[in-house]
Amino acid sequence: MRIVVKVGSSSLSSTLGGLDLSRLHGLVDALAGARDRGDEVVLVSSGAIATGLAPLSLPTRPRDLATQQAAASVGQGLLVARYTERFARHDLVVGQVLLTVDDVVRRTHYRNAYRTLARLLDLGVVPIVNENDTVATSEIRFGDNDRLAALVAHLVHADRLILLSDVDGLYDGNPSTPGTRMLRHVHGDADLEGIDIGTPSASKVGTGGMVTKVEAARIATGAGIPVLLTSADQVNTALASGDVGTTFHPTGPRRSTRLLWLAHATTGKGSVVLDRGAVRAIVERGASLLPAGVVRSEGAYEAGDPVDLVDEAGVVVARGLVNYDSAEVPKLIGRSTHDLAAELGAEYERELVHRDDMVLLG
Ligand SMILES: Nc1ncnc2c1ncn2[C@@H]1O[C@H](COP(=O)(O)OP(=O)(O)O)[C@@H](O)[C@H]1O
Ligand SMILES: N[C@@H](CCC(=O)OP(=O)(O)O)C(=O)O
Secondary structure, three states, rough: OOOEEEEEHHEEOOOOOOHHHHHHHHHHHHHHHHHHHHEEEEEEEEHHHHHHHHHHOOOOOOHHHHHHHHHHHHHHHHHHHHHHHHOOOOOOOOOOOEEEEHHOOHHHHHHHHHHHHHHHHHHOOOOEEEEEEOOOHHHHHHHOOOHHHHHHHHHHHEEEEEEEEEOOOOOOOOOOOOOOEEEOOOOOHHOOOOOOOOOOOOOOOOHHHHHHHHHHHHHHOOOOOOEEEEEEHHHHHHHHOOOOOOOEOOOOOOOOOOOHHHHOOOOOOOOOOOOHHHHHHHHEEEEEEEHHHHHEEEEEEEEOOOEEEEEOOOOEEEEEEEEOOOOHHOOOOOOHHHHHHHOOOHHHOOOOOOOHHHHEEE
């Protein structure tokens, strides 16, 4: 089995703040146990920012991005040092992999990230993945590691994704409210109706709360990967039998699309509004979007960015990676690629969004 295990900041931090070494050791020992049983493991670990707080004398998680990035820069090294030491006791070598959103979206980066992770696993290394917080800016940031973990699980063709948090499963409401119950199995969105997942994280260091975990579960299960959500204290049972916490069962077939992220994990940088013919061509025929079918462009984006493709009523029908900068689009709107190529040159013959770089929504 190839298992991706994601551990949240709240599970790695002590109540006083700072890294909880006994938790980290427990996690590493459990992962080493899985390796002994013949499983391959990839660890997606949060905690860089939380670990960087104490050395910088910061009492709580900073709000501004630059200080968060500084804390992550200080904390990431310390965090990986602790993992390296503990895994070494089990004769296991770790490799740090820091990813940005681009790495799991852009075709060339995606292939590169896959190759590196696959090679690390071939070499028997335990990859430890985190977001590259120090360079990610607010627009191109996951912010939480739940969705990153789902995309990594997809990237490495994992058999299972385990999300470890400070709560032992998904509850039908805020777990600190008496009378709420844990769901043992989720088979799809219908099972989530009426479930309150909106309470923000109770911990001072975690981000995202349950919303990003449910979203991560949707991404992974939609790509055929089962997800187990439980607390870090239950990691041994989670790895050994899986009979604990909440299991999200696969809802879709295994998919190899690198565009999974586009559908689930971002909003477009800008949008282009499509006329009815273009909407039909995209939705019904799976066509590429040509400038001729565009009515207007909104927002500022660069070639390669994700944009929403919207119908004239404002409904987002698809999302795709655009081939032009927003500054160029007005002069292309409504015109045929043939005319554009004749007037502006052959490079203007390309689609606005190629169908291979597009996912339909809804
Ligand atoms: N329906 C729910 N079921 C379980 N936990 C919930 C729910 N709604 C909100 N939460 C909160 O989500 C928290 C976990 O999110 P977070 O602290 O971001 O975790 P992590 O740091 O592990 O990523 C829980 O401690 C809990 O307070
Ligand atoms: N990349 C950040 C993770 C942000 C975060 O708090 O994520 P999580 O605890 O998984 O909700 C870090 O290492 O601090």
